[in-house]
Amino acid sequence: MTRSQELFEQAKNTIPGGVNSPVRAFNGVGGTPRFIQKADGAYITDADGQQYIDYVGSWGPMILGHNHPSILDAVVKTAANGLSFGAPTELEVEMAEKVCNWLPAVEQVRMVSSGTEATMSAIRLARGYTKRDKILKFEGCYHGHADCLLVKAGSGLLTFGQPNSPGIPEDFAKHTLTAVYNDLDSVKAIFDELGSEIACIILEPVAGNMNCIPPVEGFLEGLREICDQNGTVLIIDEVMTGFRVAKGCAHGYYGVTPDLVTLGKVIGGGMPVGAFGGKKEIMAHISPVGGVYQAGTLSGNPVAMAAGLAQLAELEKDGVYESLSAKTEQVAKGFKAAADKHGIPMSINYVGGMFGFFFTELETVTRFDQVTECCMDTFKAFYHGMLEAGVYLAPSAFEASFLSLAHSDEDIARTIETADKVLAEIAAKR
Ligand SMILES: Cc1ncc(COP(=O)(O)O)c(C=O)c1O
Ligand SMILES: N[C@H](C=O)CCC(=O)O
Secondary structure, eight states: OOHHHHHHHHHHHHSGGGOSSGGGGOTTTOSOOOOEEEEEBTEEEETTSOEEEESSGGGTTOTTOBTOHHHHHHHHHHHTTOSOOSSOOHHHHHHHHHHHHHOTTOSEEEEESSHHHHHHHHHHHHHHHHTOOEEEEETTOOOOSOGGGOSSOOTHHHHTTOOSOTTSOHHHHTTEEEEOTTOHHHHHHHHHHHGGGEEEEEEOSSBOSSSOBOOOTTHHHHHHHHHHHHTOEEEEEOTTTBTTTBTTHHHHHHTOOOSEEEEEGGGGBTBSOEEEEEOHHHHTTBTTTSSBOOOOTTTTOHHHHHHHHHHHHHHTSTTHHHHHHHHHHHHHHHHHHHHHHTTOOOEEEEETTEEEEEOSSOSOOOSHHHHHTSOHHHHHHHHHHHHHTTEEOOSSTTSOEEOOTTOOHHHHHHHHHHHHHHHHHHHHTO
8 A cells, every 4th residue: 555545544533534525536537646745836636745846736726836935934923922913914904905915896895714704704794884795606616615605616616516505495496597608698588587686797808717718708808897886896816817717816816896806816825825805895894894794813914915915925926827828728728729639529718827628629618607517537547647657737637727936848748648648549549
């Protein structure tokens, strides 16, 4: 047995399924999850000492690569002054100002400790503000595990083929309406009937929890218009895309102004952080100014704020996003060229620092149903071939993959060479 196998067996005794978040269990690809011992730059090393080029990056936060010296330094220095006070700090003010300066749509922001808390709180706020109960989300989008959002959800729920979670009373779930991502007509049909009852639309501006699906032209703009016509709050969930797709996040990149934005991952630099913010007029309904209650013992934690601020300072440097996008394009196009060479049908999507690849005859994948029709057997064979050869991709066909600024030209060339070899082996077996 490898050490990862031993640890996985041991973990299953005391942790449900051996993992603290379901996608980590490798159910989407089979086999044993790698237990990670350490990481540096673009690399992670497992408990058996095997090194991998990492395209998961803790599911998005590690945009500078692992162990970046300025983040590490900020964490160590801040921790030396105390880990948590349950009282306000200057670092929180600095973080709020930074987010508001970078994102014109955000006039005020509240820090929380996870992406789930951010979306859950934003929805409560939208409901309190509009005095309406219904919300609209898109099939295949994932916004964390708040009750009202585990309806036709992506990520682990999609991977495990169980898009609605047990444990959520029908009375809660009935307020969550679902539409088809990238299909404005499906949204209009719902609004024609129930528009005046819908508190908010929440969506991923680039869907990253059903693989990677950018919005088609006019989709985000159309949602903005529908929200304006119906007095509905538009929540753009940037937990994954925020400061990863572009400095102005995905909504800035696509030029659409949300009423509320949710953030996470990158703004924590690898520490547990989330945030929600937006128009002052709406944020004024949050306690203690307004009546919508929201709180957190560890919210705005100083060490997490310091890590996030250090990461954002690096992302402020010239050329960073151009470089990240170029690296992402190189990997995605490299996979596609290798697949074409070996006659394996593949489609790719990429934007900013995230990408997805689909084993399908379709030229472009823009919808949820197209993702579910891709060849899962080829995905699994490719996944394990890459893993064995030292490339760590997201262990599910329903997750996006992520680049970091630490991925060097050599790392990318090695990744593409490996993909070429693995795809050649798959082609030879057909
Ligand atoms: C778009 C999106 N929203 C919300 C979440 C929930 O974030 P967290 O896992 O930090 O609770 C995630 C990721 O898990 C996500 O990708
Ligand atoms: N898709 C999820 C986040 O983006 C995967 C992370 C998790 O749920 O553990």
